[in-house]
Amino acid sequence: MASQQPAFAGSDFSVPMSVEQITRMAQDYEYNPMIPLRYWLRSAASLLKEASIYENEGHDEQAYLLLFRHAQLVLVHLADHPEAKQPNNRKALIQAEKDVRQNLKKLEILKPRINKRYERYSQLMKERQSRKSTPTALDDTIPSRSQRPPDPALTGVPQPLEAGENRELAVRLAQKELDRRATVRNASRQISTPEDQGRRTTGVGDSPGQGVDRSSRRADDDIARRIQEVRMNIDEWPVDRPRSTRSDHVQSTIRRPSAQSAQSTYKYPSVPKHRQADVQAPPTEPQQFDNGPSAPPQRPPKETVHQAHPTVPDLSPPPRPDKVSSPPPLPEKGMPVADASPSQSDLNPSTFTFKPSAYLENGTPLRTVFLPPTLRTRFLSLAYDNTRRNLETCGILCGTLISNALFISKLLIPEQESTSDTCETVNESAVFDYCDSEDLMMLGWIHTHPTQTCFMSSRDLHTHSGYQVMLPESIAIVCAPSKDPDWGVFRLTDPPGLKSVLSCTQTGLFHPHAETNIYTDALRPGHVFExxxxxFEVVDLRPRK
Structure with missing residues (x-):
C-alpha cells in the first residue's frame, strides 16, 4: 500500500514521521470552549469517521493523528467544557469516552508500525550522512516555522497525485469505492438485528433516557484496566497544566503544543471511569450563544444543519434518492483515445493519494474537494419555485473521504423555512440521522440569493463558521441566478475570517465585520475542483406537497 512504500524520494511528502512527532501535531489545534459543545461533539465524531477511512486505506500516520486528537479533545477539553454537565451532553460524552477506550487499543497497534518505518528512515539517513565528507546531524523531519508543516496523510507516498491533472482518475476511483461501500453497508443492514442497529446509532444523537447496562460497564472497566497496564510502560505525556487548574482557563482559546512541550515525550490521556448517565432529567434543547462581550453570536435565522441534535434517531426510511450523473468526459485535444489509465480492477484507494490543493492562511493543508459540475444546475431546478417567489433555498453538500480527497456525492435538501433573505433548517435531527446511516460527512452547504448578488452576507458567514470549525475544507456555494457572476464557491479565511466570525456578537440580518479579508474564493484558485x-444523488427531506 502507498503508506508502506520503502522508497524515500527526498520529498517532504514521503518523509516518515515518528509517533512522538505525530502526537505533537495531533495536539496542535485551536480549541475554544465558548463554541457550543454540540459542535465539538460532531467534530469528534467526524475525526473517528476520517480515522477509520485512513486506517482502511493504509495511512497509519494520519489515522494515528486523528485517533490521538480525538482522545485528547474528548478527555482533556470536552470533559471540562462549560456545557459538559448538561444531561444530554453527559450522555454524549460518556459515549465519546467509550470510543476513546476502544481507540487506545488501535493506537497501540499502529504505534510500532509507524516507529518501524521512522527508524528505518533514520538509519538510512545516518548512513547517507556518514558517506559525506562533512557529516551533519540528522535534522528533525518536522520543518522550521517558515516552511509548511508535513502532512501525515502523505507519509511514505512517493508520488502523490495532483487533483487538477487527475480528475478522470478521481471520478473512476470514487465511483468504484462508493459502490463498494454501499454494498458493504447494505449487506451489514441485512444481517443485523434491530438491537444491533440501535447500538450502532448511539452517540451524539442518543436519548438521555437510555441507561448503560452492567455488562457494558464491566467490559469498559476491564478495558480501562488493560489500558492502565499498557500506559505504565509509556513515558509521561505532557499536558500544559494539571486537570484541576485547566478549568480556571476555560475562557481562553487554547493552542497546543508550546515550544517547550515540543521537546517532551508523551502519554495517552487518562480515561476517566465510566459514569452513569443522568436518566432522570428530560432532554433539553441545544444551548444557544450568549450575547455577552466574549461570547459568539446567537444562532442566525439562516443557519443550516451543522449542530449535533441530541435526540432519538428517526428510524423511518429516507426518501428514495434520485441518481444524477454528469455526462462522460470527452477526450482532451491531442490526447490519444485509448485509455492508458489503470483498469477498473486496479482502482484501490490505498494505491492512490491526492496531495493538498491549497492551504489555509495559517499553513494548514486543505484536502481536495471534488464537486460534480451538474450539482448546481440540479439544485437550482429544485429551488426554482422558491426563487420565482423570491424565497431562498438551501441544501447540504454531503460526501466522503477517499484517497485523501473529499468527494461530494449527495445533495441533501432539508426541511426548511425561508424568506427573501434567510433560510432556516427545520428538523435537523433527520439530517444527522440520514448522514449517520449512510456514513456521510457534511462537506458544506449551498443556497440561493434570489435577487441579491453572489456574495457571502454576514448571516452566511456566521452560518458557514459552524461548518468550517468542524471541517476546514467545508465550502459554501452561493447561487445568484439573476446576477453576473451567478455563482461562487467560498470559504472563510483562517486567520482572520473564522476567528473574527466566531467571536462576533452582532445581530441582525446584515452587519459589518472589521476585517476586509474575511472570506475567499475556494474554486479559482483553491482546493475545490469540478x-x-x-x-451524485439528491435526497429531498422536505414534506411532499
Whole structure:
C-alpha cells in the first residue's frame, strides 16, 4: 500500500514521521470552549469517521493523528467544557469516552508500525550522512516555522497525485469505492438485528433516557484496566497544566503544543471511569450563544444543519434518492483515445493519494474537494419555485473521504423555512440521522440569493463558521441566478475570517465585520475542483406537497 512504500524520494511528502512527532501535531489545534459543545461533539465524531477511512486505506500516520486528537479533545477539553454537565451532553460524552477506550487499543497497534518505518528512515539517513565528507546531524523531519508543516496523510507516498491533472482518475476511483461501500453497508443492514442497529446509532444523537447496562460497564472497566497496564510502560505525556487548574482557563482559546512541550515525550490521556448517565432529567434543547462581550453570536435565522441534535434517531426510511450523473468526459485535444489509465480492477484507494490543493492562511493543508459540475444546475431546478417567489433555498453538500480527497456525492435538501433573505433548517435531527446511516460527512452547504448578488452576507458567514470549525475544507456555494457572476464557491479565511466570525456578537440580518479579508474564493484558485462524470444523488427531506 502507498503508506508502506520503502522508497524515500527526498520529498517532504514521503518523509516518515515518528509517533512522538505525530502526537505533537495531533495536539496542535485551536480549541475554544465558548463554541457550543454540540459542535465539538460532531467534530469528534467526524475525526473517528476520517480515522477509520485512513486506517482502511493504509495511512497509519494520519489515522494515528486523528485517533490521538480525538482522545485528547474528548478527555482533556470536552470533559471540562462549560456545557459538559448538561444531561444530554453527559450522555454524549460518556459515549465519546467509550470510543476513546476502544481507540487506545488501535493506537497501540499502529504505534510500532509507524516507529518501524521512522527508524528505518533514520538509519538510512545516518548512513547517507556518514558517506559525506562533512557529516551533519540528522535534522528533525518536522520543518522550521517558515516552511509548511508535513502532512501525515502523505507519509511514505512517493508520488502523490495532483487533483487538477487527475480528475478522470478521481471520478473512476470514487465511483468504484462508493459502490463498494454501499454494498458493504447494505449487506451489514441485512444481517443485523434491530438491537444491533440501535447500538450502532448511539452517540451524539442518543436519548438521555437510555441507561448503560452492567455488562457494558464491566467490559469498559476491564478495558480501562488493560489500558492502565499498557500506559505504565509509556513515558509521561505532557499536558500544559494539571486537570484541576485547566478549568480556571476555560475562557481562553487554547493552542497546543508550546515550544517547550515540543521537546517532551508523551502519554495517552487518562480515561476517566465510566459514569452513569443522568436518566432522570428530560432532554433539553441545544444551548444557544450568549450575547455577552466574549461570547459568539446567537444562532442566525439562516443557519443550516451543522449542530449535533441530541435526540432519538428517526428510524423511518429516507426518501428514495434520485441518481444524477454528469455526462462522460470527452477526450482532451491531442490526447490519444485509448485509455492508458489503470483498469477498473486496479482502482484501490490505498494505491492512490491526492496531495493538498491549497492551504489555509495559517499553513494548514486543505484536502481536495471534488464537486460534480451538474450539482448546481440540479439544485437550482429544485429551488426554482422558491426563487420565482423570491424565497431562498438551501441544501447540504454531503460526501466522503477517499484517497485523501473529499468527494461530494449527495445533495441533501432539508426541511426548511425561508424568506427573501434567510433560510432556516427545520428538523435537523433527520439530517444527522440520514448522514449517520449512510456514513456521510457534511462537506458544506449551498443556497440561493434570489435577487441579491453572489456574495457571502454576514448571516452566511456566521452560518458557514459552524461548518468550517468542524471541517476546514467545508465550502459554501452561493447561487445568484439573476446576477453576473451567478455563482461562487467560498470559504472563510483562517486567520482572520473564522476567528473574527466566531467571536462576533452582532445581530441582525446584515452587519459589518472589521476585517476586509474575511472570506475567499475556494474554486479559482483553491482546493475545490469540478470533476466531470462524478455522480451524485439528491435526497429531498422536505414534506411532499
Amino acid at each position: 470533476a466531470k462524470g462524478l455522480e
